Amino acid sequence: MKPYRHILLCLWLAVASTHATVTPDCADSCLLGTSGETPICEIWDSSSQSWSTDAFVTGPGAMHNLARDYTRWLHAWMMPAGGVTSTLFADPALDRVREYGGRRDSAIWTGTYLAAEALHFMATGSPDASRWMRETLGTLHRWWNIPGDPGYLARYAAPADSPQPILNLLPAEDPEVHRNVTYAGSTWHWRGNISRDQYQGVLLGYSLAYTATRSPALRETIRSDVVTFVEQLMSSDRREVALRLDGVTLSSTVRIPYAVFSEAEMPSGRPMLTLQTNPFEASGEGVLFFTPDAAELIRQLPGFGRFSSLPLPTQAIQLGAIFRIALQVTDGVPDYAARRQAIAEHYRQHVGEWLDIAADWENSNDCDQGYFGLNIGFMPLYSWxxxxxxxxxxxxxxxxxxxxxxxxxxxxxxxxxxxxxxASQAAAGDASRDLIAANAAQLARFPIAPNLAKGRDLRGIYPESEECPGISAVAVDVDERVPATFVWERHPWKLYDAGTPNLVYPGIDYLMAYWMGRYYGFIADDAPGTCLLWRPK
Known part of the structure; x- marks a missing residue:
């Protein structure tokens, strides 16, 4: 064995000892094209024991390389301060950042990226996947803790001395932004007003990372954050709230079930709840609730004791997943035995109710409106x-x-x-090989990196819907869709979009689907025996 190969193998064994996965003979250890102490990260072919001289090709027939390329772009340009964003470049050269985008959704997509790297690691044993899993988990752990309230997650956070394009994500005049907060001896700015969907990507990533790693430190980080969150949900705090009910403002002390709170965002030091009963809508300031039946809150108000049940199926799915993840990360941990018992008992008492509500889920989308809500259901249902x-x-x-x-x-x-x-979670016999093959073929059509926000005009190419004018009657193929940060949460019928010059999306939609496909055996490795290694001088 060549000396540098021996060193790399030793490094790999040191990393692998803290993770549960396959043992590869060749696994990615660096980002394509990056420079390090040795000159550059290149493709090594373990079968020929030589550095690849072939041109680097991505796309159909080269899906593994496409994942490598998207990961390279992501880390080079679209993870400012560790959080996933889109990036608007100054010009077509794509080498100078003008601004970052997606400022309100970084938590869900950073968590989704963590999930992708956990699947990547479990599928290949890549030391590079282990590294990104560890670093991304560190970012999300900070976002759980910088706000300072149990279980309350930041949408995004960055050091106060970050470069200006990053600080532009957190402007002082934005009411969601909290500036100059001390955490772990440093000063941070963070974005609040969190929403339930942001938790889904983070919890998905935490659960899969917990499965992937055997590092006691990483597992405890995950465990601590998840248990703190679940115990806060279980507490059902009684709080004095400012309540706006059907336009009438009043004060009341109520038990708020399954909620997290932010002291920094409470008007006049108490949560503000805004409720509309017909049709039902709810929002809050300084509070976010996950209750599966909104009537639990409304019935506590004078005159509303007989208020009809308002089941919320997606939130029931979310709660089921949250509690199952908490049970996952505390299983077999003596120091958490009593806390786990309380979580398990709460789950046992309520899971039947949550399941009944979840089973009544209905698609409330109107044509092309609200498609993202499907993702808010699918993500936690996968975990549950x-x-x-x-x-x-x-x-x-x-x-x-x-x-x-x-x-x-x-x-x-x-x-x-x-x-x-x-396909991965269906009962035996429900998911066919044809279904898997058809969707793997669609993924093979995914655009090459970088994923530019190119214009699309498919009018006259796809048939227009009679029920929903202006959109396609059938799903557009993946390679022809309007790009997005996560295309799977966007409806598949859009026929026209002008595009945005020099805007690049991060590619986590490809990475999540690709590594899920690899992990479950839906996609074969089309670059077997190759890996990214540091090429010595």
Whole structure:
């Protein structure tokens, strides 16, 4: 064995000892084209024991290389201060940042990227995947803790002395932004007004990273954040709130079930709840609730004791997943035994109610409006089914919620992420090989990196919908869709978009679907025996 290969193998064994995965003979250890102490990161071919001299090709037939290329672009340009964003460049050279975008959604997509790297590591044993998993987890751990309230997550955070393009994500005049907060001896700015969807990507990433790693330190980081969050949800705090009910403002002390709070965002030091009863809508300042039945809150108000049930199926799915993840990360940990018992008992008492509500999930989208809500259901449902240990509950989730409710609505959408969730978690016999093959073929059509926000005009190419004028009657193929940060949460029928010059999306939609496909065996490695290594002088 050549000396440098021996050194790399030793480094790999040191990393692998703290993780649970395959043992590869060749796994990516650096980012394509980057420079280090040795000159450059290049493709090594383990079968020929030589550095590849072939041109680096991505796209159909080279899906593994496309994942490598998207990861390179992501880390070079689209993870300012560790959080995933889109990037608007100053010119077509794409080598100077003008501004970062997606400022309100960085938490969900950073968590999704963590999930992708966890799957990447479990599929290949890549030391590079281990590194990004560790670093991304560190970012999200800070975002859980910088706000200072149990379980309250920041949308994004960055050091106060960050470069100006990063600081522009956190402007002083923005009411969501909190500046000059001390955390771990440093000064930070952070974005609040968190929403439930942001938690879903983070929890998905935490759960898969916990499965991937055997590092006691990383597992404790995950465990501490998740248990703190779940215990806050279980506390059902009684709080004096400022309440705006159907336009009338009043004060009341109520028990707010399944909620997290932010002292920094409470008007006059108390949460503000805004409720509209017909049709039902709810929002809050300084509070975010995950209750699966909004009537639990409304019935506490004078004159509303007989208020009809308002079941919220997506939030029931979210709660089921949250509690199953908490049980996952505390399993077999003596120091958490009592806390785990309390979580397990709460889950046992309420899971039937949550499951009944979840089984009544219906698609409320109107044509092309609200498609992102499907992702808010699919992400936690994947975790809930994957982690559920009770066979009866698992079967109901697979059949009544996944197959008959969510998947039935999207089966012909060419949505690879949803399809791979369904195929990996469906009951035996429900997901066909043809379904997997068709969606793997769609993923192979994904645009090459960088994923530019190019214009699209498909009018006259795809048939227009009669029910929903202006959009396609059938799902557009993946390579022809309007790009996005996460294309799987965007509807697949858009026919026209002007595009945005020099705007680049991060590619986590490809990375998540690709590594999920690899992990579950839906996609074969089309670059076997190759890996990215530092090429010595």
């Amino acid at each position: 089914i994957r982690l559920e240990t009770d066979p009866a509950i698992k079967t109901r989730l697979q059949r009544e919620v996944l197959r008959d409710a969510l998947w039935a609505e999207v089966a012909d959408h060419k949505n690879v992420f949803f399809a791979f969730i369904y």
